[in-house]
Amino acid sequence: MWVAIGRPEWIRRSRPAVTSELPTTLRARLALGAATAREDLVEAGSFLALGAAFAAALHVLVPQDWYRNLAGNMLPAGVVMVALAIVLALCSEADAFVTASTSALPLMPRIVFLVVGPAVDVELMTMQAGTDGRGFVARFAPLALLVTVVCGTAAGTAILGWR
Template sequence: MTTGQQTAHRPRAAAAEPLTEQRQRGAALPLLGLAAVVLAATGVLGLAEAEVVQAWRTLLVSIVVQGMPFLLLGTVISAAIGAFVPPSLFAKALPKRPALAVPVAGVAGVVLPGCECASVPVAGSLIRRGVTPAAALTFLLAAPAVNPVVLVSTAIAFPGQPAMVAARLAASLATAVTMGWLWVRFGREEWLRLPKLPGGHTHGGSRWEEFRRGMQHDFLHAGGFLVVGAMAAATFNVAVPPGVLALFTDSPWLGVVLLALLAVLLSVCSEADAFVAASLTGFSPTARLAFMVVGPMVDLKLIALQSGSFGRAFAVRFTGTTFVVAVLVSVLIGAVVL
């Protein structure tokens, strides 16, 4: 190819990059504005003073406020990894064999005191930097569930019950590692449709500019889906009568399934879900354990975040399998420890 031909192609490449950013903003900003539109509509229609609308609004804001700081933390870490950390670091830190890298990644989740909102962009950045998907996905599941903040909150919510803390740690770590090993055995990389960052670090370019653009990309991309998940969780919370829950408390097996489903629908932040579980005194300890194990790994906002970051096909396969594994492991650990 001649120099003139190369020059002719450069304007196209330069124009494609802003277009990509515009499309990403166009997909994320309407989702971010959806909640504001709904909130404004309740006032226009005279519904703002209705008790159910006030409850819905309060829950929506509380979920977003809980999740947004950790989402911001995750996007900052994700952008910093992409801009400043050489890919060789992860290759050296993790074992070469994916089957051995999975448990190491699970234990590494202890060092990040964040919720599931932070784990998705971090896992995406790890995969982009060459970490095996099995290890990155194990970290995604483990980080919100086994970090010290969550374990301390569980100990406070269940005073005098160290077995509950131990059961949560064991069941969450076992679920994350099991999912990593299942990915090693059955996963396919084509299921992961990881969005490309808007540009990348090039020789002589600014790493701080790459950091800024990477953080902007992940925050806009994931933030919109967080709002959608929060709206769905708030709607379920105000729509289901409390008396319906009492129908399941007499059956241990139905109680486990119900609380696992509630964990998905309520989308409580992992730092706070232990207090919700402790308040469900009519359910068995194993059912409450399932609530705490499933919630940080499979909930509405996490499903939405994974769909936006990795693709809908991946989210359906991964979250469905994670739910089943988490429930089974919770029942097994609960029967032994609790």
Template sequence: MSGVATTEFPALGRPAAPSAVAVAGSLVAAAIVGVRMAGIGGHPLVQSFVVIFTSIVVEALPFILLGALVAAAIEVFVPQSAFDRVARLPLGLQLPAAAVGGFAFPVCECGSVPVARRLIAKGMHPASGLAFMLAAPILNPIVLASTVIAYRGLGLSLQMAAGRVVLGLVLAVVAGWALGGESAAELLKSRPGEPTPARAVPVMAPPARSVSFADHLASDFFFMGSFVVAGAALAAALQTVIPQSLVAGLARTPVVGSLALMGIAFVLSLCSEADAFVAVSLTQFPIGAQLAFLVFGPAVDAKLALLYSASFRRRFVGRLLIVAVPVVLAGSLWFEALVR
């Protein structure tokens, strides 16, 4: 479709002139040499920032690619009639089914955004697409296995994994229902060079498919990837500058503890496949607060905030926070009361 898309809806903006690219390249080279000669890289703050920033990007990029691959395959190879059939299902069935579908999609949060965006653009109800997007990074088997392993030492592996599944599902369904009430065109932010959902052209000659697949794959990868890089820079800067003890010192009670760990989860922007190992180390926080960390982080964090802003319209991040914070807080308090 992209071959069609780029013909029908060409990229906006001026073409990048070779001279401008050459100047930009020279400036970058000069900056690298300058930083190395000035010894700025030896400063501990710079070192911490570079290691954390680069590690988040290196870990996330293959998942972005995986998400872009699936999204491109959905766009090009899944017939529109399949989405039409799904779209005809009642929302009461579509929404929880989409959330539970997260079990079958083993990528972290960076990969689920392009897939959900594509599913919504192809006709899945926006509420269901959002439920899938929020559930997949929490419910996938790798994440649940890492949660079990991390909490084995405390003898709470099954409780934490079950708590994560239940609260993750509840958050996905509630947030999907609350934020997915508008049409795809109203929810999705259009991108330069991409047809809007209403204008998408469903029919494509078979020879164009490989070209279209390649174009969608690269387009999604570069679009999502650039926002993940920006988000990783934000998360690394926050991790480098803000001491975790600043928040940890505030948090002994369940309510404040849960809110504080949601704040830490936002700042750290960890991959959902690793966050349980960090959560288990936060022993000064109540167990319910640790669950809040594990459910809130994969749904809203610094790098995702930028990615969501680029993918969805109308202050999506703020509206998601308004839904996610009370749901996760209530769930974590309920879990605390159950387990304690």
């Protein structure tokens, strides 16, 4: 759609001029730091709002009985959280909102959700299919999923024990 109707002059992003030298004065370094922080805040802000919206939707749309049923079952809770991480395709900053909203679930599946989300999701698989082909995704996504689930579970077990 952007290719059909978009115009370059509609994009207004102020970026500090790229130079081969870093600013030497304190004032210039502070200005560069402030500009970078503003840009990061604007870029991440939309994802944070989206994550908060998903978290709120989980509280409103998912019956509390489902949370209670999953709370005592580590494996089903883990499967649900992994599936949620793959489908939501949020950025890692927004994943924290979703994790916090599922506080009724055990900690281990929530940690696995935080590890799987940035590594394997629908958006990444689509981008990888576009650049590297479907064959790559068919091989890479299951491997990345296995590695992230194992690493998330290992990290959670090392930190929390099995709970």
